[in-house]
Amino acid sequence: MFKQLHQNIRIRIYTSFLSRIIGSMIFPFMAIYFTEKINATAAGILLLINVVVQFLAGMYGGFLADLLGRKRLMVVGETMxxxxxxxxxxxxxxxxxxxxxxxxxxLVISVASGFINPAAEAMLIDVSTKETRAFMYSVNYWAVNMSMMLGLIIGGWFFKTHFFELLIGLVLMSVVTLWMTAVLIQETYQIKQNVEKKEYGIIPLLKSYQTVITDLPFVLFTFGGIAILSLEFQRNNFVAVRLEEEIIPRTFSFLGDLSITIDGVRLLSFLTVENTLMIVLFTAIASRLIKGKSEQTIMYIGFVLFGLGYAVLAFSNNFSFLFLGVLIFSIGELMYVPTRQSILAEIVDDSRRGAYMAFNGIVFQIGKMFGALGIIVGEAIGGMNMAFLYGIFVLLGILFTGTGIYKRNQHLQVEGKKELEGRKGTV
Structure with missing residues (x-):
């Protein structure tokens, strides 16, 4: 069935896999790089700026995809x-x-990614059908997780000792992905002619979110998502820096003369691989187990387990506890991700689904910002206090999410009563 997908879809999955497998060897460890070269506070500030730049570029990249076309913007981004x-x-x-x-x-890479991603997502929708999208996104999900897992394994072993060689591999892979994008991908968007320039300015961009921002239940639900996702982005920021600084390298012997030395960076790669394997192997099983059960209850339990697992990663240096922490938050992730997505689909206004889902993307960007801030805060308050702070974030996630759902249900009840009274009045 994969061969039956449009050529653009297959090429995009290939290029995404290739770029992620090399990128995952480098970029998840850049917090460690900047901490060593400068200091932890500067690293947090620099990564925070990087996230803000990518967020702004992504917001405008969506507009440019409709102005310049999908392929052209992707080629520009890959060249950058x-x-x-x-x-x-x-x-x-x-x-x-x-x-x-x-x-x-x-920063240049972040701007380029902000240009490429919305254009690529729009292109995938352009060339897919309702019948093929589920399969398309399923294959893409697996490709993303597998490429990240492989990249993190290699990066964990070679980032500190062979950083220059990894960058050479990144350059060579970028040449390949640029060639594939420029030569093999077909343009899928017909550029509209005679469109007024004001449609592409900053003010129209902001106005497009005005309706969404005034929807209080959805905004509260989004705040809840930000609180929970902020924990996930601690792994490659505060947790990564802490493990690199605090884990004393240990050598493990096996099969006679063979031995492996594990330091903080390599330990982080193993922990991330454990999480990725859990998600890849058990997503389908988890979906079947939670089917037909209370989505809200499962989601809140998932929130708690997710926060508990990350709390362990915030302070423990015991290898067994760290792997147990990853197991716990992976189970929580398997529980809350599908249930939250299902509830989200019910909360958004179907008539403005595009704007709502675009705004929901802020969850990830602000989560990344909090992840970068975690380096600065963690440096000041320490691992135990960070674990306590993670617990507060979980409580905020439950509070905001629950309040948003409650207010939306109240709104639906009021609208239902008005509709019923209107029907009675016409009888």
Missing amino acids: KLLAFIGMLLVNSPMFTSAIATFSMM
Whole structure:
């Protein structure tokens, strides 16, 4: 069935897999890079700025995809990424290293990603049908998780010792993905002619979210999502830096003379692989187990388990406890992700689904911002207090989410009564 998908879909899955497998060897560990080159506070600030830039670029990238076309914007973005990767390579060579120049290149990459992602998502919808989308997104989900898992395994072993070589691989892979995008992908969008320029400005962009922002139940539900997703982005920020600083390298022997030395970075890669395997292997099983049960109850239990697992990662240096923590939050993730998505679909206004789902994307961007801030806060208050803070975030997630659902149900009840009274009045 994969071969029956449109060529654009297959090429996009290929390019996404290739770029992620190399990117996952490097970018999840950049918090460690900036902490070592500068300090933890600066690392948090720099990564926070990077997230803000990508968020703004992504918001505007959606507009440009309709102005320039899908393929053209994707090619522009891939070209920008290639040039930025070459720049990162040059400023991290054996002869010259500059953390600030590296950060500047990361900003360019963030802008490029902000251009590529909305155009690629729009292109996938352009060339898919209602019947093929479920399969398309399923294959893409597996490809993303597998590429990240493989990349993290390799990056965990070689990031600190072979960073320059990994950057060479990133440049070469970027050349391949640029060629595949420019040559093999077909344009799917017919650019509209005679469109007024005001439709593409910043003010229309802001006005498009005015209706969504005034929907209090949805906004509260979104705040709840931000609180929970903020924990997930701690792994590659505060948790990564803490493990790298606090874990004393340990050598494990097996099969006679063979041995493995595990430091903080390699331990993080193993923990991430454990989480990825849990999600990949047990998503279908979890979906069957929670089917027909109370979605809200399962979601809240998932929130609690998710926060509990991350609380363990915030302070423990015991390998067994760390792997147990990942197991706990992975179970929580399997419980809350599908149930929250299902409830979200019921909360959004169907007549403005596009604007609502675009606004929902803020959950991930603000979550990343809190993830970057976690480095700064964690440096100041320590791991135990961070674990306590994670618990507060879980409570806020439950409070905001529950309040949003309650207010939406109240609104539906009022609307139902009005409709019923209107029908009685016409009899």
